[in-house]
Amino acid sequence: MADCCNKPQGAKADCACSGDNVLIFACSGGSNVGQLTNEAAKKLDQEGLGKFFCLAGIGGDIETMKVNAAGADRIIALDGCGVACAKMTLERAGLPISCYLVVTDEGVEKGHHFEMSCDEIDGICGRVRELLA
Amino acid sequence: MSKQCLCKPARVLIVPCGGASNCGQGTSEAAVQLTREGVGEIFCLAGLAAHIPQMVETARQAERVCVVDGCSLQCARKTVEHAGIAVTDHLDLSREDLPKSRDFDRVQQNVLFMVKLIKQMLKQAPKGVDG
Numbered sequence: 001m002a003d004c005c006n007k008p009q010g011a012k013a014d015c016a017c018s019g020d021n022v023l024i025f026a027c028s029g030g031s032n033v034g035q036l037t038n039e040a041a042k043k044l045d046q047e048g049l050g051k052f053f054c055l056a057g058i059g060g061d062i063e064t065m066k067v068n069a070a071g072a073d074r075i076i077a078l079d080g081c082g083v084a085c086a087k088m089t090l091e092r093a094g095l096p097i098s099c100y101l102v103v104t105d106e107g108v109e110k111g112h113h114f115e116m117s118c119d120e121i122d123g124i125c126g127r128v129r130e131l132l133a
Numbered sequence: 134m135s136k137q138c139l140c141k142p143a144r145v146l147i148v149p150c151g152g153a154s155n156c157g158q159g160t161s162e163a164a165v166q167l168t169r170e171g172v173g174e175i176f177c178l179a180g181l182a183a184h185i186p187q188m189v190e191t192a193r194q195a196e197r198v199c200v201v202d203g204c205s206l207q208c209a210r211k212t213v214e215h216a217g218i219a220v221t222d223h224l225d226l227s228r229e230d231l232p233k234s235r236d237f238d239r240v241q242q243n244v245l246f247m248v249k250l251i252k253q254m255l256k257q258a259p260k261g262v263d264g
Contacts, residue, residue, distance in 0.1 A: 030164070045153070045237070051153075052153035054152035055178075057208045058182065060210070060211030061215055085185060086183075088183035
């Protein structure tokens with residue numbers, strides 16, 4: 001895990017355009033790109049862009065979590081690779097995705113390791129912000 | 134675009150919930166550490182949540198499927214079972230008196246504890262979900 005990344009200043013923003021009405025889902029899979037989605041989701045949550053939400057709650061068919069997710073204004077989904085597990089999990093639950101990113105499409109090669117750089121995390125966060133703009 | 138799943142058959146799969154709390158994130162970090170140590174292989178819970186056939190089949194080949202949940206909702210266990218896979222080992226961290234919060238900067242302190250618990254569990258015979 002990269003632990004060198006810049007921490008957001010001032011913690012969560014109170015701006016009405018950010019916060020709990022935007023949910024962020026990460027595949028958090030067992031590879032560098034999967035774990036990169038997880039790190040990006042945490043960072044975007046800490047920066048106040050939205051609320052990192054448990055994909056496992058949707059996969060586990062937890063009713064209250066599906067209801068909460070269905071009440072979101074926007075859903076951001078981050079997948080590490082083209083297998084698109086997070087996207088398919090949300091689609092199976094009938095949850096519409098308004099912003100979607102695949103890490104391997106952003107030039108990060110998938111490997112069976114867990115190394116990542118701060119630049120890669122920041123790059124994914126930046127791309128999400130661009131896609132939302 | 135990489136459409137190749139890298140999850141490979143392994144004797145012991147470690148499936149973390151990876152949820153959005155300190156405990157959920159701790160499960161992921163513990164699974165990564167155990168993979169690095171060769172205790173087992175972290176497996177993409179999302180692949181089972183999405184019911185990706187290749188991944189469900191790979192998971193089915195494991196001797197032990199060790200599921201680690203950060204809280205009492207047990208999302209990971211329910212996801213694995215929903216995909217039709219038997220959970221041989223289950224750790225619910227809500228039973229371990231770890232305070233749950235959304236503070237992602239306070240994850241690491243619990244990871245070593247989780248790793249120890251999982252190693253202890255895997256040294257014993259599988260006890261299933263209620264073990």
